[in-house]
Amino acid sequence: MSTIVAAALSGLLWLAGSGLHPVPALTWLAPLPLLLLAVPRKALTATLVAWPIGQLGLAGYFIRTLQIPLPVVIAFVLYGTALAAGTVVLAVTLLRRGRTGTAVLAAPALWVLGEYLVTLALPNGAWWSLAYTQADVRPVVQLTALTGVWGVSYLLVAVPIGLAALRTRPKPALACLLALAVTAGGWATWSLTRVPDAAAELRVGLVALEQPEDGMPLGEAAGRELLARYVARVESLAERGARIVVLPEKVFGVDSPAALAEAFRPVTARGVQVVAGAVQGQRNVAFVLGGTVRTYTKQHVIKGLEDWITPGDRDLIVDGRYGVAICKDLDFPELVRGYRARGATMMLVPALDFTGDGWLHSRMAVVRGVESGTTVVRAAGFGRLTVSDPTGRVLGEATAGDADLLVTVTPSARGTVYGRTGNWFVLLSVLLLVTAVVRAAYRKPAIAATADR
Structure with a gap:
């Protein structure tokens, strides 16, 4: 029953928190029910159901408006499902093994790299990203001046992982969430208060x-x-x-x-x-x-x-x-x-x-x-x-x-860091993902299993 409820709830949150007219607050909450399942097998099953539900709002747009062939749309939904499932399972596995910091700070890199691969595989640029759901939330979208859309997508995955971790390991989870808030919030504050170079109206x-x-x-x-x-x-x-x-x-x-x-x-x-x-x-x-x-x-x-x-x-x-x-x-x-x-x-x-x-x-x-x-x-x-x-x-x-x-x-x-350096955050995500996979594959000795580092 918990798996069914998590799948339905996450699917509806993704449905309302993405698409043509997203509710930005719901995008942050959508993965949370899946992450709270705490058992990788259950989380996988629920995600395989939740993501396709969340894509129902876009399916008609792809098929009727953009006239994308149905097999291509199905393949794309399956890709998104696999990416979401992989990210959730990786995070849940890390949380289950007590690696809270790695789960919160490194597991979201899988989603970032999945989004970036779409820009390489398809001739549509960076049109497929969770980041656009936050376009009207100016403090959040300031991060794109530093990282491109990839940093916003990273936050949208990292924060719910941190919230899920609060239930079992509150101290490291809170530390990670605080680090994310200070980093992103500090950048947003600095960006929004900078005085632009003088220019004629x-x-x-x-x-x-x-x-x-x-x-x-x-x-x-x-x-x-x-x-x-x-x-x-x-x-x-x-x-x-x-x-x-x-x-x-x-x-x-x-x-x-x-x-x-x-x-x-x-x-x-x-x-x-x-x-x-x-x-x-x-x-x-x-x-x-x-x-x-x-x-x-x-x-x-x-x-x-x-x-x-x-x-x-x-x-x-x-x-x-x-x-x-x-x-x-x-x-x-x-x-x-x-x-x-x-x-x-x-x-x-x-x-x-x-x-x-x-x-x-x-x-x-x-x-x-x-x-x-x-x-x-x-x-x-x-x-x-x-x-x-x-x-x-x-x-x-x-x-x-x-x-x-x-x-x-x-x-x-005024220029930006991202404008000058490009997709540096994608390269960082590669290193983070390698760290996450290695940490997920390594089982802690029984004596150390209760401690989180």
Whole structure:
């Protein structure tokens, strides 16, 4: 009965604490019922049931929205199940053998490495991580500026292991939890109280208007009518002080940017830059309309849905400060790190999304900004319009459809440890995992079995 209850409870907590609209507090609690079982065999059985329950909310999104083949979805759920089961069993085994410190501080490395392997095996970047569940919890997400998303995922596993250990070995468990709290809390306090480098304020605008489908051809009446509506909205933002205006991804279908440049000329002639997403032939592009027309081609396309698109291979930095990317590009931390290393302090991002995933995908972009220390201006045609600062504060947000935003930003020139060093925490996790496995395999002598070190 305890196994059944633990499986059901953890499954429901993972269901509510992950997915498209997670409740962040529940993510921390989800593994706890499994860890409290204290018997590896029972913990394994319960986890094999709990994780698939927790993935039910995403299964429909993968199959219906992203059109991922059912066998691939099943394989991915099985992978997550194996990873969760391995992590829980490793932690329970260590706790059972009195190795509390190793269980709390080293066992979570298995989950971290499992997440990282997904970024290597699949062409989707760092899109699969528990860390995004905490995107609106700014003190927690500050850790990504030090470790990337891997440090947040580590905490989300380490804390419930520590809580489970309080029942049998309270002193070492409390010491481990205190060490984690001091380290993560100290970093968050320092990050949130740092004064950013002085920079001039800038007003940015975002617009996402309702349209029946993406890539409306400008050669058709519906496309020209949509362009006229966008021009009027951009002119309104410019009159209110916007110096840069970002439109969504794939708004128009064009043969060349000439018609767009001409339509927005009354605005760009006043020094306003317009970033407009469009489909040009087999390319998904963002045109930066200003004194000249600069073109960025999306580098990371959605496998399956965008196989017809030819990806680009070049970054674009405007005025030496503003990096341009498109939607899925921001699922890749290394792309934003590269922009930041070359001096970009703000990302201008036309995006699309799929309505239901508006919160989740916008928050992935927010996390990219925290990781590398950049302001992110992102307009999604079927999602959300968001502007976030380098600490993850959402400065402005609206739901696409008939929406615009005008936000004052101060693009910071402050870099981050993660932006400069990359995935160092993954290497540390390898060492931690080796330690955990060795300690789990070694049985203490009977005389020492009651002592914890």
